[in-house]
Amino acid sequence: MNSIILLSVLGLGNLFLGFRRSNRLLLPVAMLMLAVVFGVNFLDWGTSQSFFNEMLVVDNFSVAFTGIVVLTALLLLPFSQQYVRDGEANLAEYYSLLLFSLVGAIMMVSYNHLLMLFLGIETLSIAMYVLAGSDKRNLRSNEAALKYFLMGAFATGILLFGMALVYGATGTFVLRDISFAVQNPANATLTPMLYIGMLLMLIGIGFKVSAAPFHFWTPDVYEGTPTFFAAFMSTVVKTAGFAAFLKLLVQAFPAAAAQGLWLPTLTAMCVLTLLIGNVGAVAQTSIKRMLAYSSVSHAGYLLIGLVAFNGQLEGASANGVFFYSLAYSVATVAAFGVLKLVADARQREDYNGLNGLAKTNPLLAFVMTVAMLSLAGIPLTGGFFGKFFVFSAAVENGYIGLVVFAVVMSMVSIYYYLRPIIAMYMNAPDATTTEAVPVGSFQSAALLLLALLTVVLGVLPGLVSGIL
Amino acid sequence: MLTVLLLLWPVAAALLLHFFKGGAARVAAFGAALVELVLAAYAAFTFNPNNAGQFSLNLPWIASAGMNFHVGMDGLSLLLVLLTAFLVPIILLAAFRRDFENESVFYALVLFMETGLIGVFTAQDAFLFYFFWEVALIPIYFLAGVWGGVNRAKVTFKFFLYTIVGSLFMLAGFVYLYFQTGPAANGLAAHNSDLASFYNLNLPAETQAWLFWLIFAAFAVKMPIFPFHTWQPDTYTEAPAPATMLLSGIMLKMGIYGCMRWLLPVVPLGVDRWQNLVLILAVIGIIYGAIIAIRQQDVKRLIAYSSLSHVGLMIAGVFSLTQIGLQGASIQMLAHGVNVVGMFFIADAIERRTGTRNIADLGGLTRQAPVLTVCFLVLLLGTVALPLTNGFVGEFLLLAGVYQYNAWMGAVAGVTIILGAVYLLRMFQRVMLGPDSSFTATFTDLTGAELALLVPLIVLVFWIGLFPNTFLHLSEGSVLSILNEVVKR
Numbered sequence: 008m009n010s011i012i013l014l015s016v017l018g019l020g021n022l023f024l025g026f027r028r029s030n031r032l033l034l035p036v037a038m039l040m041l042a043v044v045f046g047v048n049f050l051d052w053g054t055s056q057s058f059f060n061e062m063l064v065v066d067n068f069s070v071a072f073t074g075i076v077v078l079t080a081l082l083l084l085p086f087s088q089q090y091v092r093d094g095e096a097n098l099a100e101y102y103s104l105l106l107f108s109l110v111g112a113i114m115m116v117s118y119n120h121l122l123m124l125f126l127g128i129e130t131l132s133i134a135m136y137v138l139a140g141s142d143k144r145n146l147r148s149n150e151a152a153l154k155y156f157l158m159g160a161f162a163t164g165i166l167l168f169g170m171a172l173v174y175g176a177t178g179t180f181v182l183r184d185i186s187f188a189v190q191n192p193a194n195a196t197l198t199p200m201l202y203i204g205m206l207l208m209l210i211g212i213g214f215k216v217s218a219a220p221f222h223f224w225t226p227d228v229y230e231g232t233p234t235f236f237a238a239f240m241s242t243v244v245k246t247a248g249f250a251a252f253l254k255l256l257v258q259a260f261p262a263a264a265a266q267g268l269w270l271p272t273l274t275a276m277c278v279l280t281l282l283i284g285n286v287g288a289v290a291q292t293s294i295k296r297m298l299a300y301s302s303v304s305h306a307g308y309l310l311i312g313l314v315a316f317n318g319q320l321e322g323a324s325a326n327g328v329f330f331y332s333l334a335y336s337v338a339t340v341a342a343f344g345v346l347k348l349v350a351d352a353r354q355r356e357d358y359n360g361l362n363g364l365a366k367t368n369p370l371l372a373f374v375m376t377v378a379m380l381s382l383a384g385i386p387l388t389g390g391f392f393g394k395f396f397v398f399s400a401a402v403e404n405g406y407i408g409l410v411v412f413a414v415v416m417s418m419v420s421i422y423y424y425l426r427p428i429i430a431m432y433m434n435a436p437d438a439t440t441t442e443a444v445p446v447g448s449f450q451s452a453a454l455l456l457l458a459l460l461t462v463v464l465g466v467l468p469g470l471v472s473g474i475l
Numbered sequence: 476m477l478t479v480l481l482l483l484w485p486v487a488a489a490l491l492l493h494f495f496k497g498g499a500a501r502v503a504a505f506g507a508a509l510v511e512l513v514l515a516a517y518a519a520f521t522f523n524p525n526n527a528g529q530f531s532l533n534l535p536w537i538a539s540a541g542m543n544f545h546v547g548m549d550g551l552s553l554l555l556v557l558l559t560a561f562l563v564p565i566i567l568l569a570a571f572r573r574d575f576e577n578e579s580v581f582y583a584l585v586l587f588m589e590t591g592l593i594g595v596f597t598a599q600d601a602f603l604f605y606f607f608w609e610v611a612l613i614p615i616y617f618l619a620g621v622w623g624g625v626n627r628a629k630v631t632f633k634f635f636l637y638t639i640v641g642s643l644f645m646l647a648g649f650v651y652l653y654f655q656t657g658p659a660a661n662g663l664a665a666h667n668s669d670l671a672s673f674y675n676l677n678l679p680a681e682t683q684a685w686l687f688w689l690i691f692a693a694f695a696v697k698m699p700i701f702p703f704h705t706w707q708p709d710t711y712t713e714a715p716a717p718a719t720m721l722l723s724g725i726m727l728k729m730g731i732y733g734c735m736r737w738l739l740p741v742v743p744l745g746v747d748r749w750q751n752l753v754l755i756l757a758v759i760g761i762i763y764g765a766i767i768a769i770r771q772q773d774v775k776r777l778i779a780y781s782s783l784s785h786v787g788l789m790i791a792g793v794f795s796l797t798q799i800g801l802q803g804a805s806i807q808m809l810a811h812g813v814n815v816v817g818m819f820f821i822a823d824a825i826e827r828r829t830g831t832r833n834i835a836d837l838g839g840l841t842r843q844a845p846v847l848t849v850c851f852l853v854l855l856l857g858t859v860a861l862p863l864t865n866g867f868v869g870e871f872l873l874l875a876g877v878y879q880y881n882a883w884m885g886a887v888a889g890v891t892i893i894l895g896a897v898y899l900l901r902m903f904q905r906v907m908l909g910p911d912s913s914f915t916a917t918f919t920d921l922t923g924a925e926l927a928l929l930v931p932l933i934v935l936v937f938w939i940g941l942f943p944n945t946f947l948h949l950s951e952g953s954v955l956s957i958l959n960e961v962v963k964r
Contacts, residue, residue, distance in 0.1 A: 326539070365621070369577075385639070386609035392537075399540075399650055414647065418640055425632060432621045433628040473539025473663075 008058055008065050010048045010073055011113050013040070018106035025099020030091050034084060037102050041081040048073050061181060062120040068320040069117035071329055071475060072250040076112045079242045079336040080105065085453040086344045087235055089351055101141060105239065108134035112247035116254070121170045121180040124251055128166070128215060131244060132159050138236040139228060151231025158214065158224040166211025172204030173259075182258035189262045197264050205260060209272060212255070216248035218310060219280040222303045226287070229299035234350060237295065238343030241302040242336040249309050253328055254320065261318045274314050274409065280307035281416045288423045294346055295356045297423055298339070301382060304420060305335050308397055311413055315400035321475045323400035330396050330472055334389030334464050338381035341457040344450070345375040352444040358426050363436025367443040370451060372431040377458040381465070383424035384417050389464025396472060477518050477530040478546045478597050481556065482590055484511055485563075489586040492579050501571055504582035508564035511589065515560035524550055524952050528599065536603065541659030541667035545599040551953040554805055554946060555596040555732055558812050561931075562724050563589045568928045569820050570717040575622055581717075588614040588721060595729050601649040601668040604737065605642065608693070611729065612638055615721060619714035630706075630713040637706045641696035648689030652676060652741065673741045674960050680744040687745030690738050691753075698730035698786050700753070701760030711779035716823035719775070723782050724816040728808045731786070734793050735801065740960035746796070753794045754880065758888050760787030765894035769901070774822045774832045777902055781858065782815055784891055791888055792873035798958055800876020805950040807869025810857065810939050814866060817854040817932040821847065824925060825906070829914040834902060839911040843918040848907050850921065850929045855903055857936040859896045865939035 017040045024033055048070055055066040090098050111130030118124040136159060140152025174180055176198050177188035189197065214221040229237045260269060284304025291297040312328040319325065348371060349364065350356045365372040381390035394417065398410045446454075463470070488507035495503045522529060531547025548556060567585060575581045591614065594607030612635070620631040649668065655676050659667035678686070695703045711719050739746050764784030771777035789807050792800035824847065825840070826832045841848045853864070860866035870892060878885030921929070939946060 366576075369580075380613070385613065386606050387613060391609075396540075399653075402650055403654060411647075414643055418636075418643065421636060421639060425635065429620070429628045429632065432617065433631075467536075469535065469537040469539070469542075472537055 008056065008063065008117075009050065010044050010077065011063075011110055013044050013047060014106050014110045014113070017044070018103045018110070021099055021103045021106065025103070030094065030098050033098055033102055034087065034091055037106070038081060038084050041077060041084065045074065045077045045081060048077060057119065062123045063114065063117050064119040065117055066320070067475060068250070068254070068325065069113075072116035072246060072332070073113050075246050075329070075333050075336055076109060076116070076243045079246070079340055080109055080239070082337070082453055082457055083235070083238055083242070083340050083344070085447070085449045086238070086347050088447050088449060089347075090235075097141070101138065104134040104138055108132075108138075108239075109243065112243050115247040116250040118251065118254070119182055119258075121173070121182075124255070125163075125167060125170060127247070127251070128163065131247065132163065132215070135236070135240060135244065138239070139232040141236065142233045145231070147231035148233060149231075151228045154224055155228045155232075162211050162214035162221070165207050165214075169204045169207030169209075169211055172200050172207065174204075176201035176204060182255070185259040186261055189260065189265050201265075202268055205265065205269060206272065208255070209269060209276075212248060212252050213276060216245050216252065216306050216309070217303050218276050218306045219283040219303065220276075222280065222283065222306075225303055226296050226299040229302070230293065230295055234295065234343055234347040237299075238340055238347070241298065241343070242339050245302065245306065245309075246332040246336055249306075249313070249328055249332060253313055253325060256313060256316060257318060257320055257325075266316070270314065270316070273310055274406075277307055277310035277314055277409065278412060280304070280310060281413055285416045285419045289419065291423070292358065293356045294358060294361070294427060295350075297426075298342060298346070301420070301423070302339070304416065305331075305382070307416070308394060308413060309335075311401050311406070311409060312397040314406060314409065315397070315404050317400075317404070323396070323403060325475045326473060327393075327397040327400045329475055330389075330464075330468065331393035333471065334381060334393040334461070337457055337460045337464070338378040338388070338390055341374050341378035341454060341461065342382065344454060344457070345371045345378070348446055348450065349444050352442070353439055355439065358430045359434070359437065360440060361427055361430040362434040362440045364431040364440070364444070366436065367441070368446065370454065371444060371446065374454040374458045375431060376428050377461050379424040379427055381461045383421050387462065387465045389461045389468070391465055392468040392472065396468075476532060477514065478548055479532050481511065481514055481518070481560075481593050482546065482597070484514065485586040485589040485593070489583040489590075492583040492586065495579050497578055500579035500582055501567070504586060505564055505567050505571075507586060508560075508567050508589070512560045512564055515557050518548065519553060519557055519949070522548070522550070522553055522949070524949055527952070527956065531599065533599075535661060536600070538661055538663050541661070541664030542602045543600050543667070543669065544603060545669060546594070546597040546603070547599050548597050549953040549956075550949040550951065551732070551735065551805060551957075552596045554809060554950050555728055556593055558728070558809050559589060559592045559596070559725050561935075562720070562812055562816055565816060565928055565931065566717045566720045566724070568924070569720060569823065570715075571924070575715075581618065581622060584614040584618050585717065585721065588618075592725055592729065596732060599670045601653065601670065601673060601737070605646050605649060608642055608645075608729065608733075609639075611726065612642075615718060615726065618718040618721070619710060622715040622718070624713040626709070627713050630709045634706045634710040637696050637703070638693075640692075641703070642693040644689045645693035648686050651686065651689070670736075673737075676741075678742070678744075680748065683742040683745035684748045685745075687738070687742045687749055690742065691734070691749075694730040694733040694738065696730075697733070698727050698790060699783070700790055701756055701763055701783070701787065704760070704783055707783060708776050708779040711782075712773065712775045716819055720816045720819050723779070723819065724812045727782070727786055728812065731789050731793060731804060731808060734790070735804070735954075735957055739793070739796070740957055743961045743963070746794070746961065750794050750796065754791050754877070754884055757787045757791040757794065758884055760784065761791070761888055761891045762894070765891060765898065768898040769894070771898075772834050774825065774834060774902065774906065775819070777834070777898060778815065778818050778822060781895065781898065782811070784895065785811055785858070788870060788873050788877075788888055788891055791884070792876045795876040795880035796958065796961060797876040797879045798954060799872050799879065801954040801957065802947055802950060803869055803872025803874075803876055805954060806939065806943055806946055807866075807873055809935075809946060810865035810869045813932050813935045813939070814854050814858045817850070817929060818858065820928065821851050821854065824921065828918055831914050834905045836912055836914045837906045838909040839915055840907045840918055842911075843915070844920040846926060847921045850926070850933060851903065851907065853933050853936055855899050857940070859899050860892050863937070863940045865936050865943075867940060868943040
């Protein structure tokens, strides 16, 4: 709760800083405040409080996921230095929108009432619609914003429709009460209204986390959206979306009868997402589009964590989703960060744009390598243990076939995650890639920290693996 | 505690190496590797062959999942740790001869890999073992990929994919075994992944039959055993000489060691089921490797195929499940490591001087380089397994083991010595004897530094050949306890 209040105030404060045209101050202030929010957030650790008539609940689950999204935003911010340098006129607005969408993300991980889920998703999304189009003179960015907005508004409508039907069937918006109503012996045979409501909600959230077959917007929107905001989209939005997803399934629909519907649906979505994400990524020539498909495929791995459902916001399933989201977010921010620096300097986003990067910018190449290995799930990086925890949670619940499929898909992923590494280390630089990419000291520090975090998660996963 | 020091020192040195540039980095890396060798030697002197796991340490790693940072050494581990610690400084010295770009990174990767290798040989927890298994892969991928030959990107990609796919199968097998174990000692987790718990599982024979292939997949690719070997000749040829030495000298022993520690005692019934098939594959590999080696024109490729053939014999010895066969594999791992590193070094020395590895382009080196000729001949005869050299002890024990299992297989496998003599002596004759070629006219003999590198190897050729008991004694206890685990059920 403290983090929501602080962030809202901070967002407004940022707007006022913007009136004074003090762009230089914006970045350090925002980072400092985010660091404060990150710390303050953990004051709520171990407590369980509810606010506004149980509309929001702050417990370990929400604190842990709030920690991930705030940390991700904090580590991402240094890559907006370019905007400061270019004297971007609307920088204060960007930061404020970013912070407001962070508020939305925190609401999504701590809701206890479907209205709060809806508000959270909208707060997050509306800010992102604007930010996707923030490169106003770029047609692609405009296209991305329009696509994201149209598809997003449509999905939100479906989600809302689903909520209304669930309300109609159960008479409540509060998660626990929904589960009581569903489990009530008087409602032993679930009504079609509830079934349809549940399905529509799955579709709505599936869109937000870009799970197939609701992923079609992802590659185009990522490609057009300025890289800085695309990174935010693929980390914070996805983490918050999955936390909300898990919470919904665990707290509102744990009943066996309800599981009978959503479990096969999610399993099918999971298989499809893994297939489309990984096979789609193989065919890409642009790194940004590859990362977009890769984010689809990671939604698939995270869905395995949901399928390995154990009816609790703790234990193997929740911990798996938590660890995976953390490792994925850190590695993705690192990958997008390097991509943004290289793309800004070289004006290209294809694999060959990375040629010879190991010679011109050893640090960038190293960080990108760590990020790629982590996304591919190679040991020594956090990504490996993310997959390991999620997969073993699924094996424990008997989903051996699903895990085998996921492992085969992650073998496929090695192909496209190695391509940037091969370009950086084994290809000779060409005419456009002989110059070193300029990197600010702030950004170097952030990149090093991201690589370090990834390796620490990969060597000492015990530090955070069992906290839920 | 000593094991942890052995593990941490190389990686710490690798990180510190970042602060050195150029020549200073070489010296620092070599110094660090020597310190590691001293540590390993100290471990060998204080080691008591009659006791099981020594220098062990067991700390919680992922407490909530019952995985521990459990390391320790028995005689078999110690032998391979000694081999690693002995070969790494030699491999670093061999790298001195070449001017690499970003030297400090190159040497740091070699040291980093040393940690991974020693971790593989000392891990007593399944997931820790897997962890180090992959830690050893990442540096060698970059060593071969960044500093390798023209086709390096394609070749190393194939290598990486093969090995990672193999090891993912192994991981799947470990995960299955993990869920069959009892609660962890700390009481926090429902299962644990300690080696001892794996040994105590009593799984039905059908389960072990498929588990065998999951776990064996990783080892089969790494060793490699026919028909999983197709990555090997290309990778050995394209990788820079030091990386080839790491691959052939130490890394393939990971596979054989893995079979002995993590396969035979863990799924003994599965081994029983497939023993015959693996032996047949191994014997095919022996003959196949040798026959292809006879046809090779490239010195490096010839040594690569010869290595394939020799590894086949080691696998056959291990899977004979006899004490003599396992002991033979233990000592042959040392002997092969010494010989193959020496052979690749000489191949590299010749290539650096003449610019070619093609046998047809070479000839008459004896006249210009008598010292090189002697060194080459000793290592070559060691590889051919002439009595009094290290290869003889190992191959004799291995063949005896295979013969005990099945006389016919022993006889076919024995052909390896004859074929080995054919392709190696043929190479020696073409390269060292005969008329000069345009490439070899201005050939110079070994420098003092190169000789300093080869002398320890040659000393070991004779040491293992004349006094094999120094080493056999170390591994005897572990081999017996492994066989006990196998026959227990």
